[in-house]
Amino acid sequence: MRICVYCSSSSALAPVYQQAASELGRLIGIRGHELVYGGSTTGTMGLLADAARQEGARVTGVIPERMVAYGIADQQADELIVTATMAERKEAMESRAEAFVALPGGFGTLEELLQVLTLKQLGYHDSPIAMVSVEGIYGSLLAYFEALYDAGFAKPAYRQLYCVTTLPQEAIDHVESYRSADLPDKWFL
Numbered sequence: 001m002r003i004c005v006y007c008s009s010s011s012a013l014a015p016v017y018q019q020a021a022s023e024l025g026r027l028i029g030i031r032g033h034e035l036v037y038g039g040s041t042t043g044t045m046g047l048l049a050d051a052a053r054q055e056g057a058r059v060t061g062v063i064p065e066r067m068v069a070y071g072i073a074d075q076q077a078d079e080l081i082v083t084a085t086m087a088e089r090k091e092a093m094e095s096r097a098e099a100f101v102a103l104p105g106g107f108g109t110l111e112e113l114l115q116v117l118t119l120k121q122l123g124y125h126d127s128p129i130a131m132v133s134v135e136g137i138y139g140s141l142l143a144y145f146e147a148l149y150d151a152g153f154a155k156p157a158y159r160q161l162y163c164v165t166t167l168p169q170e171a172i173d174h175v176e177s178y179r180s181a182d183l184p185d186k187w188f189l
Contacts, residue, residue, distance in 0.1 A: 003172075037049060138164060
């Protein structure tokens, strides 16, 4: 299975986040999956890709030209796709993925996660989505989702769009055992 992982390009992170990225990459390789990711050698992105590669996973990196200019592109990737824009990068990653996992990350990770959640809500894909909430990092976002459900901005059934885990292994288990959910239409008619 081709698993798209969203995570951070920052190297200024606590060891617990680095360990989670390495563990997820290791599991992707050990369990015979392929990695699709943001194509950087820095931060948890680099750790993820290195660990996946060490365990035999095929690695596809997708990176915009602007980041290539910084010298951080994963030249060891089995396939390195260079895009003109961030929007093209997201599309290339999404089109290659059969599952999505979001590790802790910054604004980019959040934006990518919200896009695949929205696309799933609207029926553009039915792939599993898992968030690995290391150290409870996604707690505030999940509380916001609950506020959306409570206020009627989203249907409570949309909790089925995603799975929240605390460990990389739980995210991989979810991806491997995923069954489509019967979700209602978005619109309250």
